[in-house]
Amino acid sequence: MTMTINEYMNQWPEERLRELLAVASTETVETALNKQDRDIGDLAVLLSPAAKPYLEAMAQEAQRLTRWHFGRTMSLYAPIYISNLCAADCVYCGFAARSGSREKRITLDKAGIRSECEALAKMGFSNVLLLTGEAPKVVTPDYIAEAVSIARDFFTSVSVEVYAVDENEYRQFVEAGLEGVTLYMETYHRPTFKEVHLLGGKANYDYRLEAMDRASAAGVRKINIGALLGLYEWPLEVLWTALHARYLQKHCWRSSIGLSFPRLLHTPERYHVHYPVNDADLVQIMLALRLFLPEVGFNLSTRERPEFRDKLIPLGPTHMSAGSSTQPGGYATYMRGQADERTNYREVLEQFEIEDFRPVAEVVQSIRDAGYDPVWKDYDRAFDCR
Numbered sequence: 435m436t437m438t439i440n441e442y443m444n445q446w447p448e449e450r451l452r453e454l455l456a457v458a459s460t461e462t463v464e465t466a467l468n469k470q471d472r473d474i475g476d477l478a479v480l481l482s483p484a485a486k487p488y489l490e491a492m493a494q495e496a497q498r499l500t501r502w503h504f505g506r507t508m509s510l511y512a513p514i515y516i517s518n519l520c521a522a523d524c525v526y527c528g529f530a531a532r533s534g535s536r537e538k539r540i541t542l543d544k545a546g547i548r549s550e551c552e553a554l555a556k557m558g559f560s561n562v563l564l565l566t567g568e569a570p571k572v573v574t575p576d577y578i579a580e581a582v583s584i585a586r587d588f589f590t591s592v593s594v595e596v597y598a599v600d601e602n603e604y605r606q607f608v609e610a611g612l613e614g615v616t617l618y619m620e621t622y623h624r625p626t627f628k629e630v631h632l633l634g635g636k637a638n639y640d641y642r643l644e645a646m647d648r649a650s651a652a653g654v655r656k657i658n659i660g661a662l663l664g665l666y667e668w669p670l671e672v673l674w675t676a677l678h679a680r681y682l683q684k685h686c687w688r689s690s691i692g693l694s695f696p697r698l699l700h701t702p703e704r705y706h707v708h709y710p711v712n713d714a715d716l717v718q719i720m721l722a723l724r725l726f727l728p729e730v731g732f733n734l735s736t737r738e739r740p741e742f743r744d745k746l747i748p749l750g751p752t753h754m755s756a757g758s759s760t761q762p763g764g765y766a767t768y769m770r771g772q773a774d775e776r777t778n779y780r781e782v783l784e785q786f787e788i789e790d791f792r793p794v795a796e797v798v799q800s801i802r803d804a805g806y807d808p809v810w811k812d813y814d815r816a817f818d819c820r
């Protein structure tokens with residue numbers, strides 16, 4: 435009988451992962467570096483402090499593997515926030531029902547979604563990610579399917595980052611033209627998960643953990659996971675994320691797997707980051723994961739600073755967002771810098787503050803300067819033979 439993701443993850447409790455981390459030494463790091471196929475024990479030592487002196491060697495290997503699997507390309511995508519309404523209460527999030535934010539809550543109507551799509555399509559984007567908070571009574575699965583269908587009029591590839599839904603609802607999205615689902619577990623550590631998710635469907639750990647199995651079964655072609663770095667100890671979160679990815683590779687083999695590395699930098703006043711992840715940590719995470727999962731796509735968002743994103747380009751990312759807005763209407767209606775009070779972007783609630791404000795053309799130039807080709811369209815449905 436097939437093992438469920440819950441059963442699989444239950445085999446990897448915290449204590450077992452801590453034992454893997456504890457055996458890290460110069461010798462085990464060198465052994466892990468020199469291997470072809472690395473197991474979870476190798477990943478643990480590469481994530482340990484013992485691997486810090488080997489970051490340069492890890493970077494060289496990560497670069498070699500990324501180029502081997504993906505060439506010198508960087509796919510570009512942009513997020514479109516279609517609603518910032520949220521009935522959930524995740525203590526680290528600006529959209530949370532009880533975050534204390536007073537800015538406007540907005541759900542774009544069809545014309546609004548169309549305007550946002552139009553604005554991004556004009557910039558050249560072909561891949562977009564539609565995002566919402568968790569307000570299933572207003573932002574219903576039907577509404578999301580409709581948004582996907584509108585976006586498909588403009589873009590080759592449409593993905594969503596929305597609340598976890600049932601398999602038949604993921605199927606409805608796929609029928610509307612959906613290609614990908616991004617859903618972060620946020621934290622795999624159950625006690626922390628409970629502490630930070632106070633209200634709403636998101637508080638259901640098991641339902642969320644099983645979401646990608648349902649998405650893949652419904653025909654979603656690209657599934658993208660991650661942990662929100664900063665909620666719990668990052669070596670453990672990264673190991674759990676890697677295990678989840680390996681499980682999905684085996685059990686959801688019809689879908690391609692991607693990873694993101696969101697880290698908590700700005701949070702609402704009521705929440706302080708207990709386990710901060712610094713730049714060097716994030717580099718180590720990305721390199722170690724590339725060595726463990728050489729064929730998995732890595733996403734790098736505008737949450738990170740421009741100069742840091744530029745440094746990371748050759749080290750493992752395969753997809754970058756650019757020119758992003760994290761508020762509904764942020765491309766066509768409530769634009770950053772708008773002078774008109776009626777359309778002042780500050781009135782509209784953003785989920786998190788972005789760090790890389792560069793116009794798309796500048797990001798594209800940085801990618802070229804690093805010796806990579808920016809790719810606007812990385813997938814052609816004509817090749818989908820499912």
Ligand code: SF4
Nearest residue numbers: 520524527529530567
């Ligand atoms: S993380 Fe998502 S579900 Fe949680 S409060 Fe923010 S928008 Fe809502």
